[in-house]
Amino acid sequence: MGMMKKKAQPAYSRPGDAGIPQAFKNGNAITKISFFVFGLGNLMNRQIVRGLIFLALEIGYFIYMITFGIGALGDFITLGTATQGEVFNEALGIYEYSAGDDSMLCLLYGVITLVLTAGAVFIGCMSGKSAYCTQVRIEKGKPLPTFKDDLRSLKEENLHAFLLSFPIIGIICFTIVPLIFMILIAFTSYDHEHQPPGNLFSWVGLDNFKAMFSQGSKLAGTFWPVLSWTLIWAVFATVSCFLLGMLLALLINRKGTKAKGFWRFMFVLSVAVPQFVTLLSMRTIFNANGPVNVILRQLGVIGMTESIPFFTNPLYAKITIICINIWIGVPFTMLSTTGILQNIPADLYEAARIDGASAPTIFRKITLPYMLFVMTPNLITSFTGNINNFNVIFLLSGGGPDSMDYYYAGKTDLLVTWLYRLTITQKDYNLGAVIGILVFIILATLSLITYRRTGAYKDEGAFQ
């Protein structure tokens, strides 16, 4: 009924109710001009404060553009033209440097100017809508809201806009702007040979992406193996933790197991140690001269100065990392699966047993489907989490052992740790940005596809 009512009598009490094209089409001349001269419609109709605020914003924008913004946009297109100059000052006997253009700042200010321009367009639309709203009210003979009414509405019918404006401004400043900046870097030549302020970088279009995929190039020769190890790692890490955690939970949850609480406590203990501490101590434990190798030496399994290359042989390193990850991940899965196991109705099992189903059949037909139904979204998140599992790789092997066949990567580097090396040590920011974008694309597609196929998504509310 509520919906019907709203549609039946369009009350233009708030500017938000009228669409922008509608306001522009139906508005009178003043309303139309208000799209360009902010606040005109309000000023003409004695809504002085509201009109002035709009106008002040527009004037502020134009002052910004004239003093700074237009130049910034020009620099944004060229990314700077003047390199740093060097002049010898005879009198002082020193070399002095004239500041050249800084491509990074050109790019940054360009992005900020573009975002501000988008903001100005938005405010222009708001101004037009506000003028239209006033126009409609006058036509209908309704009272015009004063500025006081406007302020009061922020506490009442416009509370949502008031409360949301702060987080949205925050997200635009601290997430959207940097994100646009980073994405744009992928289309520039901002690498170790083009470091500002001494050197300029420029737009290169899709060259970085082409280099990443071109046949036979060193980058492609690194990207594909690193990507495949990333996927192998993510699958193994996710599946192993899930299966083993579930097995452990089943074992503990079994009817015959005594002191269930104690066992759970024992296995959850490892969660109490911060993850990075566990990882660093594992790295020491499996070091070539760590406790494991020392014990093996004492037992006479290997020679006195020999060692098993847990982290130095690529294959061993991969296996070691996956195993250590099991140690870290299993307690978490055990905890969550225990909750689900206890939630499965006991009568299902009883009925199955009366029908003469064996234990494996019960597991396959009841427990597993039930678990998968609840756990699949969780599996997807842990899969994506593992693709970007920086901690485990960085703290355990640091991506090593390094390979000369790769472009500054090691045999256990994931895309995300490779990205770290490219940006932090190699200063190839453009390649880092490319990898960031590619990882996002891969993750978004994989998780959307799998999520849409899950029972939890297709059949919300059902259990089996």
Place this chain on the structure above:
Amino acid sequence: MAQQQEAFAAEHPEYNITWKTEIVGEDKCQEAVLKDVGEAADVFMFASDQLPSLVEAGAIARLGGNTEAMVKETNAESVVATVTVDDAIYGIPFTHNTFFMFYDKTILDESDIVSLEKIMAKQTADNVYNFYFESAGGWKLGAYYYGAGLSVFGPDGNDLNAGVDWNNETGVAVTNYLIDLINNPKCAYDGEISVSELAGDHRIGAWFDGSWNYDLYKGILGDDLGMAVIPTFNPDGTDHQLLGFYGSKCIGVNAKSQNMAAAVAFATFLGNEENQVLRYELSAQIPANMNASESEAVKADPLAAILIKESNEASVAQPANSVFSARYWTYANTIPTEIRSGEITKDNVQEKLDTFVKAMTE
């Protein structure tokens, strides 16, 4: 540092200086400065191998006039070369940056330490490593290849057209030698175990390190600590002297400094003779300045003696160009890493070295 700042302020009352000191290892200086050149320190100390990337980023100011003259006059030619890029001087060297050999006198004696073969052949207890192989990101690895007469980008390291000759016959021989060395159970490998731990138990014969760790080892081994020039090795039937990379630690001025004159003056002050002597007295950094290193105190110092001997007899100027620094450290370091991981074996040495040369030159 504070002492030096006060002295400088007293000498130059015309400057009104707000001091702000940040402690960054010389090896990490480039990273700290390049993060934001405009905000970085006006005067900074750095290891000379970072010079190319600092110059490339326009972060370091060229020195001229009196400062340039001082650097040229008071330092040996080889030291001046470490702060020179394309005939321009960018830094004031204040100490040597190279490594030499430490050894444990209870394990090895003076007749053993002349060659790597003798060090490795020495009969030692089961749990003792005769030698500690360290690549140090390729820094110490270079000694083997340069020792055998190979080079990266020509003998002076700046001729990009000269390419890299590590994949010739000699390079294969050196790499085969390294394979045997690294896989020898009596040789400890880079980073897998700490030298100081081994030294504490008298379990390590000889290792390469620099003067900055002298106090550490002296504290552990006391009079048992020996020091020598790095030894010879024999990869192909002849004895070659290992040649370590030589660089300097130096003082540079930020090109974006707001007070260039004051910054240069302070850098010059920090790098002058008196302050090099002071730095030697306070933190045992051997002066690069020739007059300062002629002082009685320095001459009588065994550490200084070995460092200067090493510089003269068993070192080679570390190439200083941006291509070298962008590629060498990563790719050269993969040689020992891949030997250790079993990726490089005697069967594929040639192929792997070809890959290395291609990575360095393409």
